[in-house]
Amino acid sequence: MTKGSTEFLDTFKTFIKIDAQFWGVSLAKGSGFVGWLESRCIMLLVDLNRRLPTIYPRIWPARFVNEDVSEDETDYQGYYLIGLDKWEGSNEQPMTRDDMKTALASLRAALQKFEGQIRGDEKYFDPNTSWMSASLVNRSELGALRLDNREWGEYTVGDDDFDEEDEEEDEMLDSEDDDHSNSDTPTGKSKSKKKTTIASHPARPSYSGKFRSSADVINRIRWDPSMDSGDYIVGYEDRFLGTKERALDTWKSEQTDEEFIPQHRILYFKRKSDGVIVWDRKERRDTIFGSGVSSNNPR
Structure with a gap:
């Protein structure tokens, strides 16, 4: 405790x-x-x-x-x-x-x-x-x-393929592929591509616990009384401008909000006070919950 x-x-x-x-x-x-x-x-x-x-x-x-x-x-x-x-x-x-x-x-x-x-x-x-x-x-x-610091459940083959955010991102990519495909392109192209990606999925890195999602991190920072949400920045991918940053306190999570940005575009979370990146999607690093492959080596 x-x-x-x-x-x-x-x-x-x-x-x-x-x-x-x-x-x-x-x-x-x-x-x-x-x-x-x-x-x-x-x-x-x-x-x-x-x-x-x-x-x-x-x-x-x-x-x-x-x-x-x-x-x-x-x-x-x-x-x-x-x-x-x-x-x-x-x-x-x-x-x-x-x-x-x-x-x-x-x-x-x-x-x-x-x-x-x-x-x-x-x-x-x-x-x-x-x-x-x-x-x-x-x-x-x-x-x-x-x-309770346990991860609930045991890792089984296919667990990574059903990660909630990966599914959301795959659906977004599939939708974009369909929108930009030619009329003579087979309708099953994007699905075949997705199946190939799953089939060639690399071996799971040697870490215990599922990498916590960006939504989990946002909720933890906002509701944990020991953390100051005003000290955190969200790094995200803008479709046209590349990597951008926004204060976490101004981040909109409701899809009905005009400034809503899908959470699968979040790249990292960073503290303003010391510049340390506490969660990084690409590197699968998380010092908020301690999940991920290199959570003990923050920048």
Whole structure:
């Protein structure tokens, strides 16, 4: 446990506990499931703020696990925790019993909605190999916890071929190939090219753990209280101007935003304060989560 995570657990008396379980084998599916679940937690925070504006929810940007769980355990179970408290400086009167019942009903409704959103996504949630639930608990109910540093699942042949961002990039490239192809070009050209690329895929580098995506890095920097998002820059590929940089705080993640840039164009993340590149797509290097092939050798 880090000092920050210990203080987090000691600060709040009430938590939302998001229980995640995975009993499959594939590292791509296990890591994909928990990574996507982490990224979706922002929806729950937004919904809580809308339903209960006087409540202060704070999520810890890492997964917890029971202290007695072995590092070699292959039936994976962990918890994401959101601490709940009243906003500081709130001038509202203490809640009556009826107010408390209303607040609890709103909380439970938000949790049920979140569960439905997660379990209803067929791309990432497979009830045959995974499960999740969200509940309201007291600190005493959590027991002894530690941070979970395991990669969920084991590497199997083909895992790299199903990397979420690689798929997105392949689809983008296939679409561009189709748009620029001649009318007499066989429609299966781009698909054949993709299959050839997969067939000649080089051996997986000798590192443990799936390389974390740019979306994971953005969420971690934005929500980890020990990191200053204002100190980070996003390096990305502009279709016409080449490599460009933008402050992470101004990065738009919603596709409906006019300034939206697909995340597969992100090349690296860099700290302003010392110029160190903390995540590099090309070199598969990540010092934010410690994934990748050379995470111990930052620039």
